[in-house]
Amino acid sequence: MKAIQAAATRWRDRLLLQEDLNFLLTNRIPRIAVSRWMGRFSRIESPLLARLAIAVWRLFTELDLSDAKHSRFRSLHDCFIRELKPGARPLAPEPGAxxxxxxxxxxxxxxxxxxxxxxxxxxxxxxxxxxxxxxxxxxxxxxxxxxxxxxxxxxxxxxxxxxxxxxxxxxxxxxxxxxxxxxxxxxxxxxxxxxxxxxxxxxxxxxxxxxxxxxxxxxxxxxxxxxxxxxxxxxxxxxxxxxxxxxxxxxxxxxxxxxxxxxxxxxxxxxxxxxxxxxxxxxxxxxx
Missing domain, CATH: 2.70.70 (Glucose Permease (Domain IIA))
Incomplete structure (x- = not known):
């Protein structure tokens, strides 16, 4: 029982450490300035830069572009606001839904x-x-x-x-x-x-x-x-x-x-x- 409790404590401490790090990295920075910089960077029209940025993005997220209307993007912004293929999001058929x-x-x-x-x-x-x-x-x-x-x-x-x-x-x-x-x-x-x-x-x-x-x-x-x-x-x-x-x-x-x-x-x-x-x-x- 003590071994299980110790393992649970270590797991909880690691989780809290990860949460602390996530919070620090995404909040204890100049948020508005970083957001504006990201907005400008994402609009740079360069297909090569867009491909590189998307490749880095994929390392940290579950980015799935298989249902995107287009497979190539002029900028990171174009990928952010991508359209979908027709029929990719059917509407729930229930009456009154x-x-x-x-x-x-x-x-x-x-x-x-x-x-x-x-x-x-x-x-x-x-x-x-x-x-x-x-x-x-x-x-x-x-x-x-x-x-x-x-x-x-x-x-x-x-x-x-x-x-x-x-x-x-x-x-x-x-x-x-x-x-x-x-x-x-x-x-x-x-x-x-x-x-x-x-x-x-x-x-x-x-x-x-x-x-x-x-x-x-x-x-x-x-x-x-x-x-x-x-x-x-x-x-x-x-x-x-x-x-x-x-x-x-x-x-x-x-x-x-x-x-x-x-x-x-x-x-x-x-x-x-x-x-x-x-x-x-x-x-x-x-x-x-």
């Missing part, structure tokens, strides 16, 4: 209880702090939420989870902390600290739905087709952006430039059909 807007790993999810939700176990935050406006957060105070984390190797475009109309976008300036599980267990209210945008929309039946894309380290911008706008840490335009854009389920809405998180908020009456830790592809069943 809301689908995942992106490829992702499901993080914290469940009920919003009296305006409070969680980024990780023991780390709550207030929905109005995320939205930056209590009135716009009100429809979801007793609804449900699901956190969808996009890793750097994943497909980075996001799509409409249902037929909907975007009515308003709020841009909220902030930091670029890493949003991986290690950081979420250490930084309180992390999503409320980071650069983000709140997309306020309505489903075809009039019920509200919101998507909140949250930026992270190395993610310098978010492209929204509805506004033909690039939101980023240096954005100096208006932050309250009226919008009137309709999307069919599965239609592309925009993209991240590297990898990040989208938090989806649903009003009462819609039930989540996913669980924490589940891997999703865009178009798979999310709620009904």
């Amino acid at each position: 809301l689908v995942s807007p992106c490829d992702a790993i499901v993080g914290a999810c469940g009920r919003v209880e009296a305006g409070r939700l969680y980024q990780a176990k023991g780390f709550p935050y207030r929905i109005e702090d995320l939205f930056g406006d209590a009135a716009r957060a009100a429809p979801y105070r007793d609804g449900s939420f699901v956190t969808l984390r996009l890793t750097s190797a994943m497909y980075h475009r996001f799509h409409a989870p249902a037929d909907l109309r975007i009515e308003h976008v709020t841009h909220i300036a902030g930091d670029t902390w890493n949003v991986n599980p290690i950081a979420l267990k250490r930084i309180e209210r992390l999503f409320c600290r980071n650069e983000r945008a709140a997309l306020h929309a309505r489903l075809a039946d009039g019920r509200p739905i919101a998507l909140v894309p949250v930026a992270a380290i190395l993610v310098s911008s978010l492209r929204l087709h509805a506004l033909d706008l690039l939101l980023h840490t240096g954005y100096a335009g208006p932050h309250e952006l009226p919008c009137d854009a309709s999307y069919a389920k599965g239609q592309e809405m925009g993209w991240f430039q590297h990898g990040s998180t989208i938090i989806v908020f649903l009003p009462p009456g819609l039930a989540l059909r996913v669980a924490s830790g589940q891997r999703l592809r865009m178009g798979q069943l999310l709620a009904s």
Whole structure:
């Protein structure tokens, strides 16, 4: 028994050391400056440089380009925001299904209880702090939420989870902390600290739905087709952006430039059909 306990202790200590190193390397650096540099570097148009950068990228991630529409890229940025082959992401056929807007790993999810939700176990935050406006957060105070984390190797475009109309976008300036599980267990209210945008929309039946894309380290911008706008840490335009854009389920809405998180908020009456830790592809069943 003592030998088993000692082995368990050594394993735990190694894990904590790896987590400490990951946290230091991805957070205790000038995050915004590094993110802006990465944004500029990724746009350098050189097929050779792109191939070399992608080769290095593959050493650290499970990058799979087999379903990409193109096999060659002019820049690293082109690979980040790659399109997929037609039919690569079929939509869930269930009647009334809301689908995942992106490829992702499901993080914290469940009920919003009296305006409070969680980024990780023991780390709550207030929905109005995320939205930056209590009135716009009100429809979801007793609804449900699901956190969808996009890793750097994943497909980075996001799509409409249902037929909907975007009515308003709020841009909220902030930091670029890493949003991986290690950081979420250490930084309180992390999503409320980071650069983000709140997309306020309505489903075809009039019920509200919101998507909140949250930026992270190395993610310098978010492209929204509805506004033909690039939101980023240096954005100096208006932050309250009226919008009137309709999307069919599965239609592309925009993209991240590297990898990040989208938090989806649903009003009462819609039930989540996913669980924490589940891997999703865009178009798979999310709620009904």
